[in-house]
Amino acid sequence: MNKDVEEKIRERIKSQYPFPPYQSQLDLSKDIYVSLAQGTKVQMYMIVKVSIFESPTGTGKSYALIEGALNYLEDIKSNTLIKVKQKCQIDDGMPDWFNEPDVELKLNPLRKPNENKQQKKHVKLVDDDAIFDYSSSEETQINLRGQSLNDKIIYCSRTHSQLKQFINEIRRSKHKVRVSTIGSRQQLCVNQSILSKANNNVNKLNHLCKSHKKQCSYYKSLDTLEQYTQEIFDINDLLTASKKCQSCPYYAAKELSLQADIICTPYQLLMESIDQYIEPIIIVDEAHNFGSALLQTESCEVSLSQLNIIVGGIDDYRKKYHQRVKAKTLYYLNQLLQLCKSLIDKIKTKQSGSLITLIDFMVEIGIPKMNIIKLIKFLQNKEMRQRINGFIDSSQNVTHYSSFECFCKFISQLILTSQKESILYIEKSNTMKLSKINNYSSFQTLIDKSRNLVFLGGTLQPLNEFEIFKERVDSNEFIFKEYPHIISKDRCQLLVINAQLEYSFKQKNENLNQLMIQTNSLIQDIEKCIPEGIVIFMQTYTFLEQFKQYAKSNNLQFSKQVFFDEKQSSQILEKYSEVAKKGAILLSVVGGSLSEGINFSDHLARAVIIFGVPYPNLDSFELKEQININGNQYYDNITMRAVNQCIGRVIRHKNDYGLLFLIDKRFSEDKLRLKFSTWLQNRITIQNDFKGTNFFESFKKIL
Incomplete structure (x- = not known):
């Protein structure tokens, strides 16, 4: 790309930031803008482009995404898009109507825009239980209303809490856009009668909603949508607005999304949402989870x-x-x-x-x-x-x-x-x-139905599951870029401890008691050197529970207050956070609710410790077949992606600092060591035993 054009885009975006951006953050914004601009429709030609961006946790990638995408959106709507690619040449011999943007023409290229449209015949219903004519479903009518040639961005993340964080970041920006959120009935139904009958059964709730829709007073009040006056809606805003005007937030969300510039949705609802819009831009955040979420869905x-x-x-x-x-x-x-x-x-x-x-x-x-x-x-x-x-x-x-x-x-x-x-x-x-x-097939559907695909995450490598995209699009239309961490080398180090016993649970571990002794000894030695909070990740909930019972039965004493993660409890993190500044230890599990998406900034995690290589259980039919197809490297890849996610908990911003401990000699082997995130490769030290650390000496003044 021409350097002058690149600099023009960078300066355009920089002027919109409400704060001074990091250099890597600004580069990411610029690259997202360029990627979307190169995926823009040029007359009747659509360039499908797949872009994958990896920026370490704590580098402000979500806000970089907002500035890159929303600056693009504003420019394309005001027809001031900075040109980054030459227009395709169109055959001058084609009739004028061939190049006109027309929704029906897009669906039926053989029809001229001025042709009269034939109305489809509908079968009259005998009663409510009779078979409905194929072409007259309500869902189809909603979809047709939503089809538009306006640029729309579908933004996906794993959970509604992550969507809410993204929407709050949009509110911080200078941009004026319309944002709506799509959710499930389980999250958005407000009809207490139906909710009580459903009794937390999702399938029953869906059935009751569909079958009682015409009798539902909230659904009947959808004509009060004009009372949804704000421009930006997260899921809580929808619920608040619906209570105010006594209308259904589930169906209101569908209607509001038709006028929105950005539609926010969890991964699970993406595939059923995409058909409502013509060639939307799809942006997937926290994309390391995306493939597995689609498989489950x-x-x-x-x-x-x-x-x-x-x-x-x-x-x-x-x-x-x-x-x-x-x-x-x-x-x-x-x-x-x-x-x-x-x-x-x-x-x-x-x-x-x-x-x-x-x-x-x-x-x-x-x-x-x-x-x-x-x-x-x-x-x-x-x-x-x-x-x-x-x-x-x-x-x-x-x-x-x-x-x-x-x-x-x-x-x-x-x-x-x-x-x-x-x-x-x-x-x-x-x-x-x-x-x-x-x-x-799912990835091919995304390619076929989208204008542009952008995947963003902090730990996307190894890229094995994204190789499908590389195979399905032209080589010049697939890009992968990674960005450096914003922290200096002296603010984060990784220590691999070649512990004497391996944390392997392929068979019943006869050395379980020795493993407990080794685990306790290492925690006791490490906690003496670490100020404030320590977050520990075990391989499985089973091993976590075994260590919890071992600590209880042997009356183990630690210098810091200890908290054990529980699957069903959401209060552990809150309790730990209250005392972490004074010194506390939080024990959780790799792949658990605390291993990703949680902001353990500053005193909440001056150290992250991972005990053992968290290989998934091979009892799974699905995992065995995936390994058969992709080889043993696939097994290592998914394991190390989970490890890299846990590692990302320790550094959350430019001034943060902390240590990482990986307790298992297998982490020092090349096949795993080379799969650490790129920014960590020059920060690794391997020790046979923990010898203490003076890492925090230089931070004493801060502490």
């Missing part, structure tokens, strides 16, 4: 009890409506009934705990004999599924709500997936599970 299962409910429900449905619905509807219901009975037979006869070959299984249950394309089209009709599901749930006196929805999703995924993408097995609980083991 798109995996599905169906149980024996659910299948029995469906068989009874479809039978009752056919008896009640066989003279009032179309013959093709009955035809597809009969096919689904046949598939349902075949699945029941397979669950009863197949051995649990073993993998099933997908192709052979599909032949066994008769899928190749069916009209697959039409069956999928039938299954994908949301209104049809909701109506039949509602009938089954109400007529069968069920405890498993949304059984028919689960079944439809299962059959659709089974037909559309491949042996390379999913595995099928039966669990001991008489449940058949179809698990996604890679994101080939």
